[in-house]
Amino acid sequence: MMYNINVDTFVAGLIFLTITQLKVLKYKLNNLKINSNELRYSKEFQENLQMLKLKQCLGHYNKIIMFQANIQEISSITLFVVFGMASAIICVTLCGFYLSRELVFAAYSCDWINRCQKFKRSIVILMEHANTPLKMIGMKMFLLSLDTFITIVKSAFSLVTLIRSFQDVEDGS
Structure with missing residues (x-):
C-alpha cells in the first residue's frame, strides 16, 4: 500500500516558500542603507528614498502575513488530521507491540499444569515465540518501535x- 504524500509535501512547500520570503525580506531590511549612488542627492531626498524602500518592505511583510494566513486557513484541518492520524498510528502500533509481549504471561497463566505433555510443549513453544515481540519494519530498514x-x-x-545555532551565527555577523 502506498501512502499519499501529496498533502504533506504541498503544505511543507508552502511553508518553505513563506520561510524563503522571510529570508528575502530579512536581506532587504539588512541592506536598507544609503548606498554610494544616493550620497549625491540631498538629505531630504535620501530620507524619502529610504522611507519608500521601508514602505516596500512593509508591504512585502504584509503580503507574507496574508500568504501565511491563507495557508493556515486552507490547511489547518488537513494538518490537524495528518498529525492526529500519525500520532494515532504511532500509539496503536506501540500498544499492539506491548500487547504482543503480554502473550507470554497469558500463556503461562492458563491452566497448563494439569494438561498432557503435548499441550505443555505447545505452550512452551508459544511462550518462546511470544518472547520475541512482533515487529513492524518500515521500508525493510527501520524498526518501528518506541526506541x-x-x-x-x-x-x-x-x-x-543545529539550524537555530546556524541562524544565530548568521544573525551575529
Whole structure:
C-alpha cells in the first residue's frame, strides 16, 4: 500500500516558500542603507528614498502575513488530521507491540499444569515465540518501535537546535 504524500509535501512547500520570503525580506531590511549612488542627492531626498524602500518592505511583510494566513486557513484541518492520524498510528502500533509481549504471561497463566505433555510443549513453544515481540519494519530498514520513535524525536530536536545555532551565527555577523 502506498501512502499519499501529496498533502504533506504541498503544505511543507508552502511553508518553505513563506520561510524563503522571510529570508528575502530579512536581506532587504539588512541592506536598507544609503548606498554610494544616493550620497549625491540631498538629505531630504535620501530620507524619502529610504522611507519608500521601508514602505516596500512593509508591504512585502504584509503580503507574507496574508500568504501565511491563507495557508493556515486552507490547511489547518488537513494538518490537524495528518498529525492526529500519525500520532494515532504511532500509539496503536506501540500498544499492539506491548500487547504482543503480554502473550507470554497469558500463556503461562492458563491452566497448563494439569494438561498432557503435548499441550505443555505447545505452550512452551508459544511462550518462546511470544518472547520475541512482533515487529513492524518500515521500508525493510527501520524498526518501528518506541526506541526508534524516541531516536527520531531526539534527532529532529538536534536538527532544529543545529539550524537555530546556524541562524544565530548568521544573525551575529
